[in-house]
Amino acid sequence: MASTAPSLTLPPSQFARLQPHAYLLAHLSPPASSNQPSIRANGRAPAQFRVTSANTGSLTHTNGSAVVRVGDTTAVCGVRAEILPTDDIASWSVSHTSSRTTNKRQKLANSDSEEQQEEEDPNDKSHIQDLNLLVPNLSLSTGCAPGFIPGAPPSALAQSLSHQILNLLHSTRLVRAEDLRVWYQPPSLGGESLERHNAEEQMDVDDEGTGKEDDGEKAEVKAFWVLYIDVMIVSLAGNPFDAAWAAVLAALRDTKLPKASWDVDNEIVVCSDKVSEARKLALRGLPVASSFGVFEADAAAGWRAVIVPDAEEERLIEEGARKGIQRRWVLADPDGYEEGLSQERACVVVDKKQGKTVIVKMEKNGGWALDGQALKEVVEISARRWEEVKSILEQC
Amino acid sequence: MVGPTASLTPLARADGSASYHCPSTGSNILGSVNAPVELPGRRDALKPEDATVEVFVKTGTAPASVGERYVEGIIRGVVGRLILGRERGYARRGVVITLAIVGGESVGRADSHLTLLPALLHTALLALLSASVPLSMTFSATVLSVDASGKITREPSAEVAAAAKSIHVLAFTSKGHLLLNESEGAFDFDTWEKVRQRASAICHGTSTVGADGDIAMVEDADGQPLEGTIRETVEDQVHRDYAWKIDAA
Numbered sequence: 064m065a066s067t068a069p070s071l072t073l074p075p076s077q078f079a080r081l082q083p084h085a086y087l088l089a090h091l092s093p094p095a096s097s098n099q100p101s102i103r104a105n106g107r108a109p110a111q112f113r114v115t116s117a118n119t120g121s122l123t124h125t126n127g128s129a130v131v132r133v134g135d136t137t138a139v140c141g142v143r144a145e146i147l148p149t150d151d152i153a154s155w156s157v158s159h160t161s162s163r164t165t166n167k168r169q170k171l172a173n174s175d176s177e178e179q180q181e182e183e184d185p186n187d188k189s190h191i192q193d194l195n196l197l198v199p200n201l202s203l204s205t206g207c208a209p210g211f212i213p214g215a216p217p218s219a220l221a222q223s224l225s226h227q228i229l230n231l232l233h234s235t236r237l238v239r240a241e242d243l244r245v246w247y248q249p250p251s252l253g254g255e256s257l258e259r260h261n262a263e264e265q266m267d268v269d270d271e272g273t274g275k276e277d278d279g280e281k282a283e284v285k286a287f288w289v290l291y292i293d294v295m296i297v298s299l300a301g302n303p304f305d306a307a308w309a310a311v312l313a314a315l316r317d318t319k320l321p322k323a324s325w326d327v328d329n330e331i332v333v334c335s336d337k338v339s340e341a342r343k344l345a346l347r348g349l350p351v352a353s354s355f356g357v358f359e360a361d362a363a364a365g366w367r368a369v370i371v372p373d374a375e376e377e378r379l380i381e382e383g384a385r386k387g388i389q390r391r392w393v394l395a396d397p398d399g400y401e402e403g404l405s406q407e408r409a410c411v412v413v414d415k416k417q418g419k420t421v422i423v424k425m426e427k428n429g430g431w432a433l434d435g436q437a438l439k440e441v442v443e444i445s446a447r448r449w450e451e452v453k454s455i456l457e458q459c
Numbered sequence: 460m461v462g463p464t465a466s467l468t469p470l471a472r473a474d475g476s477a478s479y480h481c482p483s484t485g486s487n488i489l490g491s492v493n494a495p496v497e498l499p500g501r502r503d504a505l506k507p508e509d510a511t512v513e514v515f516v517k518t519g520t521a522p523a524s525v526g527e528r529y530v531e532g533i534i535r536g537v538v539g540r541l542i543l544g545r546e547r548g549y550a551r552r553g554v555v556i557t558l559a560i561v562g563g564e565s566v567g568r569a570d571s572h573l574t575l576l577p578a579l580l581h582t583a584l585l586a587l588l589s590a591s592v593p594l595s596m597t598f599s600a601t602v603l604s605v606d607a608s609g610k611i612t613r614e615p616s617a618e619v620a621a622a623a624k625s626i627h628v629l630a631f632t633s634k635g636h637l638l639l640n641e642s643e644g645a646f647d648f649d650t651w652e653k654v655r656q657r658a659s660a661i662c663h664g665t666s667t668v669g670a671d672g673d674i675a676m677v678e679d680a681d682g683q684p685l686e687g688t689i690r691e692t693v694e695d696q697v698h699r700d701y702a703w704k705i706d707a708a
Binding site: 219220223225227234406414421422423424425426427428430431433434435 | 536641644
């Protein structure tokens, strides 16, 4: 039996492991003679995101849940609501006025206009932030990737991702504090309101217009809902933040809070178990996160001492005219392989209001390739991504 | 506008250290650098030819929280790109940067550390210079807030930052590249362009390129450019350290 000669060529998978930088570079800059387009090693165009799918309501024990899959990165998010009675808040009686000035909830319930979204509530920020009504946590210790040992304490990456989610929830003011308040309207002891009391309506019905002031009884906040937002990255193949944030967003859109009311006799908050009385959260906007990595053709760019060109000189080089080691590519939604090869990262969170793109958060770190023009393109790509994610979230 | 004050090598036992005080944000940071050191937990399989950069941020008045891990990641990203980790004696070893927030406004659980970030970055840079860690470039950073009317405030105090619509931290290398951008709050790209221009002027002055290609730093409404402040701090220290030699000559 004739033995086959040992092969002298390497299969692509081995080349990718041995020379990752050269492998990706060869894909992105094919020889001009081969007539091949410049695509990434994973077959995507530089500005192309991975296939994204979302599924909501998968976890039955939560108030809202979602599974979001971006390529091979999968995030599961569950939102659980718990009651925080104001009696348990040590500084409540001194630091907060709990009376309601307008009957806001009714307005919120039946209108979702843009004007409504712009409405400012002075207590909104302070209540959610001071009382920590939103508690996100992200866990990577699930065996999601070889580098993360299951059952280990939260890594620095998991901690900073949790912080980023919390920070974004606060800075976008996504959740309305009004949705998280449980009100109590004391019955006024006049004859007219006694009838209302009998009709068991005293908890949630607001007096129309000026009726409340006439009674001299003020509605007060008796409790808050605290939302525990837990994200598990089940599988990690790069870009955990986009997937985690999309999962948080989808889960909050899915979240339903039961109707809660204050029981005066027992002095506890009672929740109705009728699904028809539960209401969804009215979120402000739909901020969508997109992350990018910058791949530089010069493998030594990170550590060469002397030949970093001046920014002024560099600006004169047109992006299209860059040759050889000056070339660089902005890769949208980098996977695990590409993340290991790009030092510079960017993350843009955009929302659209009346067709206008609003940047909610923009960060770039770890390099100097992205500046003015390149960042503008990144924002434009993110704005296109917003449309994509919006349609995905609306379908699920 | 009162510029920041800094001093090099206030700590005797660390390889390098710096203290930094910014009067407008009220932040006061003490930083130390030890490099190169052997790191016990380092795995050689991970980037064997490079140095590992570790950053620790300690809060002064507030309890420690996950926010510091996030800031540590940002600082690691910035200085990790500038440290020449493949120089002799640095490969497979560690550069450990410890930054303690000594004074200033305490930062809450959910607050971003953005107003503190430039002071932390400057302290880290000065401490690295004090420890003579090889760097490819230096940098300077600033924080700007934009209020609802579009007014840009340089290095806002905690109250101004709380009322602002968006906050931006930008860092520029000594060669003028945008090294870091952290923006949060609602804004559009044109606003950011304005912020970038202003930040560039604060860090580098409105530079004019001379006939011989030299860039002259010009003082303007923002006072001395930050890049110059950092340079002078180091120059003063070097002058003091070599006083014996200069006097002898």
